Amino acid sequence: MKRTILILGVFLLSSFSIYAQQNLDFSGAQGIISPQVHEDNTVTFRLDAPKAQEVLLQGDWMPAEGWTPGRAAMKKDEKGIWTYTTSALRSDMFMYNFIVDGVKIVDPNNVYQVRDIANLFSIFIVNGEQASYYKVHDVPHGSVTRVWYDSPGLKSNRRLTVYTPPGYESSKESYPVLYLLHGVGGDEEAWISLGRTAQIMDNLIAQGKAKPMLVVMTNGHTSNTAAPGESSKGLYKPIMMTPDVGSGNMESTFQDVINFVEKTYRVKKEKASRAIAGLSMGGSHTLFISANLPNTFDYVGLFSAAYRLNRPDAQEIPAVYANYEKNLEKQRDNGYKLYWIAMGKTDFLYQTAIDFRKMLDEKKVKYVYRESDGGHTWSNWRLYLSEFAPLLFK
Amino acid sequence: MKRTILILGVFLLSSFSIYAQQNLDFSGAQGIISPQVHEDNTVTFRLDAPKAQEVLLQGDWMPAEGWTPGRAAMKKDEKGIWTYTTSALRSDMFMYNFIVDGVKIVDPNNVYQVRDIANLFSIFIVNGEQASYYKVHDVPHGSVTRVWYDSPGLKSNRRLTVYTPPGYESSKESYPVLYLLHGVGGDEEAWISLGRTAQIMDNLIAQGKAKPMLVVMTNGHTSNTAAPGESSKGLYKPIMMTPDVGSGNMESTFQDVINFVEKTYRVKKEKASRAIAGLSMGGSHTLFISANLPNTFDYVGLFSAAYRLNRPDAQEIPAVYANYEKNLEKQRDNGYKLYWIAMGKTDFLYQTAIDFRKMLDEKKVKYVYRESDGGHTWSNWRLYLSEFAPLLFK
Numbered sequence: 001m002k003r004t005i006l007i008l009g010v011f012l013l014s015s016f017s018i019y020a021q022q023n024l025d026f027s028g029a030q031g032i033i034s035p036q037v038h039e040d041n042t043v044t045f046r047l048d049a050p051k052a053q054e055v056l057l058q059g060d061w062m063p064a065e066g067w068t069p070g071r072a073a074m075k076k077d078e079k080g081i082w083t084y085t086t087s088a089l090r091s092d093m094f095m096y097n098f099i100v101d102g103v104k105i106v107d108p109n110n111v112y113q114v115r116d117i118a119n120l121f122s123i124f125i126v127n128g129e130q131a132s133y134y135k136v137h138d139v140p141h142g143s144v145t146r147v148w149y150d151s152p153g154l155k156s157n158r159r160l161t162v163y164t165p166p167g168y169e170s171s172k173e174s175y176p177v178l179y180l181l182h183g184v185g186g187d188e189e190a191w192i193s194l195g196r197t198a199q200i201m202d203n204l205i206a207q208g209k210a211k212p213m214l215v216v217m218t219n220g221h222t223s224n225t226a227a228p229g230e231s232s233k234g235l236y237k238p239i240m241m242t243p244d245v246g247s248g249n250m251e252s253t254f255q256d257v258i259n260f261v262e263k264t265y266r267v268k269k270e271k272a273s274r275a276i277a278g279l280s281m282g283g284s285h286t287l288f289i290s291a292n293l294p295n296t297f298d299y300v301g302l303f304s305a306a307y308r309l310n311r312p313d314a315q316e317i318p319a320v321y322a323n324y325e326k327n328l329e330k331q332r333d334n335g336y337k338l339y340w341i342a343m344g345k346t347d348f349l350y351q352t353a354i355d356f357r358k359m360l361d362e363k364k365v366k367y368v369y370r371e372s373d374g375g376h377t378w379s380n381w382r383l384y385l386s387e388f389a390p391l392l393f394k
Numbered sequence: 395m396k397r398t399i400l401i402l403g404v405f406l407l408s409s410f411s412i413y414a415q416q417n418l419d420f421s422g423a424q425g426i427i428s429p430q431v432h433e434d435n436t437v438t439f440r441l442d443a444p445k446a447q448e449v450l451l452q453g454d455w456m457p458a459e460g461w462t463p464g465r466a467a468m469k470k471d472e473k474g475i476w477t478y479t480t481s482a483l484r485s486d487m488f489m490y491n492f493i494v495d496g497v498k499i500v501d502p503n504n505v506y507q508v509r510d511i512a513n514l515f516s517i518f519i520v521n522g523e524q525a526s527y528y529k530v531h532d533v534p535h536g537s538v539t540r541v542w543y544d545s546p547g548l549k550s551n552r553r554l555t556v557y558t559p560p561g562y563e564s565s566k567e568s569y570p571v572l573y574l575l576h577g578v579g580g581d582e583e584a585w586i587s588l589g590r591t592a593q594i595m596d597n598l599i600a601q602g603k604a605k606p607m608l609v610v611m612t613n614g615h616t617s618n619t620a621a622p623g624e625s626s627k628g629l630y631k632p633i634m635m636t637p638d639v640g641s642g643n644m645e646s647t648f649q650d651v652i653n654f655v656e657k658t659y660r661v662k663k664e665k666a667s668r669a670i671a672g673l674s675m676g677g678s679h680t681l682f683i684s685a686n687l688p689n690t691f692d693y694v695g696l697f698s699a700a701y702r703l704n705r706p707d708a709q710e711i712p713a714v715y716a717n718y719e720k721n722l723e724k725q726r727d728n729g730y731k732l733y734w735i736a737m738g739k740t741d742f743l744y745q746t747a748i749d750f751r752k753m754l755d756e757k758k759v760k761y762v763y764r765e766s767d768g769g770h771t772w773s774n775w776r777l778y779l780s781e782f783a784p785l786l787f788k
Contacts, residue, residue: 108514111512112622113507113514136626145539237504
């Protein structure tokens, strides 16, 4: 029998070169490295495309024209490999595509990608202080769970993502909760994939900069029960403007989420241990939810917040919007520990934030204002999360 | 104040067309549908590439030549859109790429993809009986958690994926556990992304065909602590032949996984409530683990199992391999309920399975043999899981 074992072993060894998981061409991966992040924070991109006439690189570190990101022409060498090297980049996570003779693709040599609505982007990370929060380090890691909750208000089962801090499973402690909401293009995956929430929280907690907490990431599109591909709608092509935007439905039923979390997880069930924050549309949701539940959250974060997303076809204004001023006054009178507003200097919502802060000033609603460079970008939202989380539950 | 609110609302409404999540070109997504799965199970693929000279479609439903999958030429219309329509396909999940003038890409119009080692594939599902297990239906959904466990045997913290069945969070019941192992190209993500484990389990449980159970998906590469991109190794280009293959390290330390699961989750801690199964290299792991812990599992599943992956440079044979025959005899004498072996007729390991079964016959080790069409493919491994899970814990 031992002989048979050895023969089989040798057979398998000789098969290693073709020992594939699947019968789809493993030699097809191009044998080049792209992107290559150099020690000096310059980055080289490569694509093996001898027959292409033009290859452009499109990336979110290059100055955009309106909503069109900056582009750079790549150059072909004698072997047909197109390359481009950037100048030194700041420390961040970046997104890019190649445009090959007019066709926008992800980098075939980079398996790390994110989806934003119906767009796929390749990603990379440039080392340094800020991106050190976005990288995985050898520190204790929290768990990330996709779980379905019942929303009586929306009459549906819905999917959400929960980050539980390192040690949650083995401790008997109860933890505070940050509810973290996405923008109009997002879903319950956005803060994990584009926002690097698990990495940011792991690293902040390991450094003692943030308290161990749960982070609950909901799906703010009430016409969907889950992210694209994760519901019975199947593998459809996602769109940005779902019919629920501006309906007020998510804002008016958010207590369902809190009820589920406080029933299911070992968390502290008091105002001092609840925070809510959101980006863009999620910032709009956050300001209405926190006013509509005016004695629920001690910490509120608006990241590049939209104010309110009206619908022109709405027959009547939903109560959660119509009662906003009264609710806000209650929220103010009940008191809270932090109302944090962050906005980028070149954000298209910059004026919105000025008007909103003016209204808060008139009503003597206290807040902290943080202005950053840049615009309506995930670069800013990751930055804001890395700054906001350390302010919570102290 | 109400006036300000309305003005802001109108402002945002008029901004909807450019109201993007991120400053990367949202007009770049091609306005076409690809793939389009028709009622008759034919599928049309489309790519807008007027400047391309040749576009090939490569997919795992087409007959392969060795490890090179079948290809078909797409045709360009007068608008520069390349199309191809298949004949009617069987019900399954399929993987494909486009090859545009020699560059292999994922379909830019399909956001649904999977990674296998360093390759990206677009996916789609063709309706019918088998794929109904792979689709998300409006049934109760289990939770999927990525969690890190301590392995004293490997002296590291490692990541694994746990499926907990619907109702786990709200019940007080204890559940049985299936340990489900990937192949040489995989990691703790493979059974979720390529294997559709969460969907298969949700659907089997909803139909009463499988008992509610946990499914624990480990990372069988002991030189990694987590899937590519999820450890401190960063965003590197993954390789198939990691140095741990054939080392016996995963097989000899598997008790660490069981200890973590039985300490952390509400599970039944007896042989009758433990199953282990794996595909290819994971099948090899399964047969050695279940013999090395010879009174631990009542259910064993080998899916297209490799037998043993030798290393030519090994100085001595690891005990978990050297003691295999003795361990197997103990496993046989201790008894078990099911030893299930599945293999595809055209699998390159077909002869290996014949030799292995012959050895089992000689030793009077009882098993059930299931032979399917096809080869060493995820199509078969999903099929095997959908057949194996209903046999467990009855």
